[in-house]
Amino acid sequence: MEFFLQQLVNGLTLGGVYALIALGYSMVYGILKLLNFAHGDVYMVGAFAGYGVLVAFGGPADPRIPVVTLIVLMFLAGMLASGILGVVIERFAYRPLRNAPRIAPLISAVGVSFFLQNAALLVLGARFRSYGTARMVDPATGLQWGPLRISIIRIVVILSAVALMVVLHLLVQRTKLGKAMRATAFDREAAAMMGIDVDRVIVATFLIGSVLAGAAGVMVGLVFSRVYHFMGFVAGLKGFTAAVIGGIGSIPGAMMGGLLIGLAEAFSAGYISSTFQNLIVFGLLIVFLLARPRGLFGVPEPVKV
């Protein structure tokens, strides 16, 4: 039972991160019908921005400011850097191709992804960097319930992932911008005719999606410590898988898809073998594509006749 609960906690942490990445994929797909493969690398840049702040303030072993402030600053830096990057990518890589065939922005997305990976390799080198969270916050502190342990960092990560998702939900459901986003996703032309500034909505979507990815990058750095130039690739694929399983374009779907992938990874590593972890996750993707391509929460798109 403790083993089960421990894996549940592990899966929830991972799932929270995947959900945040999946949200960016899903929101952009919902509005532009574009698979933004550079999204994983935006997340990588967020992780490095957080790392930069950490190093600038003295590193994990000897921070010059209180740890809590430092972590908040790291989150802000990661979200800011990723947010700006997302908007820049949209402006230069996707907007010129807005009316091109759908394959063009997809290729552009893959190109941006390579560009970012190799730019990071060139500027930062290939060495793995470590957040060294264990030296900043004792990994043994946190909740302990019998043999079950949840470290304080994991609690922070799970709670902030949930908080970000709640904020996003409120933003999409309760604000004018959210309404505009939903309208644009439903029918871009009609939304434009109703006086919605579609370009602004698209920029806002990229900004929000990228900010979430930046937060996910810092979270991964905090919990799993290592950051490197290639980290966005697999994480991006997992986020994409989560988005598809949840129903691409659907925001609650991305959240559920992310959690499902995280739990599937933790439980397959725990009860079957970590050898099969990726096999099971991507196997799930194939099963969903074959059996239920619209995903858990996806709404079938009406076909115009």
Added chain:
Amino acid sequence: MRRFERRFAWWAVFALIVAACGGGGQATTTTEGPGTTAPPATAATTTTAAPATTAAPQVCEAKIGVMAPITGPAASIGEEQRNWALLAVDLYNEENGTNFELVEGDTQLDPAQASTVAQQFAADDAILGVVGPAGSQEVEAVGPIFTDAEMAFVSMSATRESLTDGSLPTFFRVVPHDGQQGPTDAQFMIDELAASKVMIIDDQTSYSTGLADTTAATLEAAGVEVVRESVSQDVTDFSALVAKIDDATDVVFLPWQIAANAQLFGDQMAEQGKDAVIFGSDGLFSPSDFTVEGAYVSAFAPDIRGIPEDADLVAAYEAQYGDFGTFGPPTYAATVVLLDAIRSLCDSGAELTRAAVVDAVRATDQATSILGQPIRFTENGDVDGGRFFIFQIKGGSYELVK
């Protein structure tokens, strides 16, 4: 509606394939890392001049190749190896007035890529010997090419035992082989750590599984209970695996190559309150990235920071390239072996041919080296008297314990 669904399914599968190819594609780019000064490997094929084969030039000059995973997933190792090879050639030229040139070949730790680079090197008559390749699987792939070309190749990190079974007559290595590492590590766990149950987790590379097998065999022969697990290098979270370590487990053996992964593993063990001791293989020797208190690490080379004679070299490297782990210094040693061999031919006025270089490498007799030990080769190319060292991490630094 169904049509849309089906189209979407194909679309997503296609996108996934594009992305997957993309991963491979990233690995095949010839992007040079920072600090690159020599031309990329492709330059090798365009070189036509072969001045080195003409009779005794006044300045000893030749090209040698270095094969390392300069980009791709093992780039952190490859960059270090490349940098140490560059440093070796620069310092050697400076000290001896020679004019050696290093040609870089990026293998990405991929046997197919290594074969391509090997063919380019073999086709360039000016290249008289090769440092590398880094991985055992790559050595196997390039073996036939270099055997045909009579090209001496000296690996700085390929440790699979079978490489020196006599089938590769031009192959040498400056590091000991896994047949020595596994039993050394296992014996240490039995004698010094009194282990009764050991969990061995390989990282799904042939280096790792081979080492896991030999270690498990020695442990089981001594009656130690062994549990085998396996995890990909790409996994970001080990907590599910850490949860499987039970109280009876004394030692967790990690024959891994990415130190940051092992650090995370150690942190997650602390997080879940596991007190088994981590024992890492040579791939984890990295004082900057792996600092789990009390853990043991074996290494095919000593920490050259602890060798007083190497202080200048360490300073020179750090000034130019920064920090390093265990993979760099053996690359320096391998490069010097090759350069010494070529220079000895120059000095004796012999013709510079690849076959002559192979013989000269075989005759290597260095009383001391950067690794703090003599370098001589056995008939099959193993370093004579090679052994593994075991370190324990205390207060963040590596202390030699055996």
